[in-house]
Amino acid sequence: ILNVEQSPQSLHVQEGDSTNFTCSFPSSNFYALHWYRWETAKSPEALFVMTLNGDEKKKGRISATLNTKEGYSYLYIKGSQPEDSATYLCASEMYSGGGADGLTFGKGTHLIIQP
């Protein structure tokens, strides 16, 4: 069983500040790394799927980087807004003999933006 770790567990950020958090995952047999945004009472919504070492993806004020050799990914939010308040999940997809296995999720980083 993969062990995907996210830190910090929760984070309070002032509106307008930038922030970042970490996802670490086993680097062996790595296939893909997913980031999801999960608002309360809604379902997780995909942000990024990343595969290549050194890859960087951006969506508006949110960006993510990937280091597959050392097994970590960072998610950055620039100029945080109240609507960014959510739990951010990362999930690792591992390669097995028959193809990629299902996702193994971290426990998430709960982000609260304070006005």
Added chain:
Amino acid sequence: NAGVTQTPKFQVLKTGQSMTLQCAQDMNHEYMSWYRQDPGMGLRLIHYSVGAGITDQGEVPNGYNVSRSTTEDFPLRLLSAAPSQTSVYFCASSLKQGSIQPQHFGDGTRLSIL
């Protein structure tokens, strides 16, 4: 375009009862999966399917059965509900296994076992 539809949204069962959680997707996705979400545990994979007629176990399969007779539907069955199965269940789908595509989630089913 409905995406991934889960029914019911809420259910209360007594210990020992059986029920089926329904999941349907209209995106012609080959890959479908079931997760449970418990406080402090994150999403854990129960079962998944890479196509019609093919299913496999995830991290926490005990107490659950699945089948995939069509591409669209992937029901999750609890044969004899136990209080430990109280959880929020999410169904998800993606284009195909290993396609490097994001998963699309349903709205979840909140299940309480008394």
